[in-house]
Amino acid sequence: MPPINQIFSGLFCLIFLAVQSPKLLAQPTTDELVGQVTSVSQLEDIQPTDWAFQALQSLVERYGVIEGYPDKTFRGNRAITRYEFAAGLNAALNRINELIATGTDLLTLQRLREEFAAELATLRSRVDPIEARAAELETNQFYTTTKLTGQVIFAVNAGRMSSQRIIAPRGAVITEDDPNPTVIYRASLDLNTSFSGTDLLKVRLVTGSDGITDNAAGFLEPNLGSTLDFSIPGRDGRFSLARLYYSFTPIKDLKITVGPALVAPDFVDKNRYANTSFLDFSTLALVNNFILLPRPGGAGIVIDWNPGGGAVKLRGLYVSGDAADRLPENERLIGGGGSENIRLFPTAGGGAKGGFFGDPYQGFLELEYAPSKNFAFRLQYSGGEVFGSHFNGFGINFDWALNQKLGIFGRYGYATYPDTSLGDISPNYWSAGIGFRDLFVPKALAGVAIGQPLIENAVGNATQTNFEAFYNFPFSDRLRVTPLIQVITNPANQEANGTIVTGTLRTVFSF
Secondary structure, eight states: OOOHHHHHHHHHHHHHHHHHOTTSSOOOOGGGOOOBOSOGGGOTTOOTTSTTHHHHHIIIIITOOOBOOTTSOOOTTSOOOHHHHHHHHHHHHHHHHHHHHTTOOTHHHHHHHHHTHHHHHHHHHHHHHHHHHHHHHHHHOSBTTEEEEEEEEEEEEEEEESSSOEEOTTSOEEESSOOOOEEEEEEEEEEEEOSSSSOEEEEEEEEESSSGGGSHHHHHOTTTTOSBGGGTTOOTTOOEEEEEEEEEEEETTEEEEEEEEEEGGGTSSOOSSSSOTTTSOOBHHHHSOTTTOSSOEEEEEEEEEOGGGSSEEEEEEEEEOOTTOOOGGGGOOTTOSSSTTTOSOSOSSOOOOOSTTSSSEEEEEEEEEEEETTEEEEEEEEEEEETTEEEEEEEEEEEEESSSSEEEEEEEEEEEEEEETTEEEOOEEEEEEEEEESOSSTTOEEEEEEEEEEEOTTSSSSOOEEEEEEEEEESSSSEEEEEEEEEEESGGGOGGGOEEEEEEEEEEEEO
């Protein structure tokens, strides 16, 4: 029988190595254990050249406190959890108790304590701050079932036009002056609550600067999707409710979301390279299919079905909201802008009726096929009513990761909008681009995209084209800085408008 001082040496080695290098002594979880290992040679991924070989050999062959995985591996480079460390420590303590029960000389304990006094002091200096921090987090946690997250966006923006003035699709003069440089900000707080682990109650409060007029592209071209999407919530410094919904899974592979404040692009028309305006592209017409989502926000319901967890997903969405509601994202309407002689909507004879089933409302169906994690293709239908115009539209959306660092994406849409201020129109839409991952530095993002948001002969005498390029640099996991440039030719589908060029420096802090 080995003396107790050898047992304690092995025990101390177990503790000290786990603290110094928590990836070394990973223990298997209980459902993976193959049983006690009696020889270190049974562990195929442990070699005599490994720096911890002798320690493992001692723990395995002398004290029998190490177990392996079914594939005869130890997986020493896997991070250890506190549960796993507790299991290994318990095995060592049980062995010590066995030796004590046999009458082994307990004076060895005193000598061991004196011999390793310096190491024990170092160990305590490392453990005490961890325990204090854990106690602080437990004391100050928001709620046991709720996580609080937040985001602050701060951007500096400037731009100019090449023409003497900018006119709207209906011919009204929007401005004859270049806008002044502006500062844009948006702040949001999310409360994410889960009661069962498979559900989600989301509440989001948001505030920001004035909206589309606080950035050059949105000021000069407010009608056809040139606005910076992250600037739209606005509210001139006042907090408002941006999300309030509850998601749950009544049966396997089916998720239902209901709420009085949800936004369609959170659930449909998603794309891995062009969908999140605070992370990748920011031009409104490039982050979503412009003509299929004229009424993105309001009260509604979403059904997401992934039969068998396979490659096919089917989504259905209905959203409706009162024209005067305070949901910030409801400002994202085709033909946005100031007065009625600038907007495509409302018409002289139409207008919002309100109510859950009244004008404006929108339904959206999406069938997604994703045979692998690198490719997804989506077929879409959109229909509803917006300010007296009953619209219908069809679209496609795809993204394809060619490798870990490079991918391509695109969208196309066709819709019919009767009874607009310019009569019946049937616009086409398309956008395409390239996305980069880990460009120059790890976790960096970049992209270049082009799109034509409203191809329609009845609207203007030319076709507006939007370009955007950005580079998202990660200063840390919580702080990202992104310079981006927008170029807009034939703004508002008017040849006389020349070209608009804007530049933005976007800073995003998340917590």
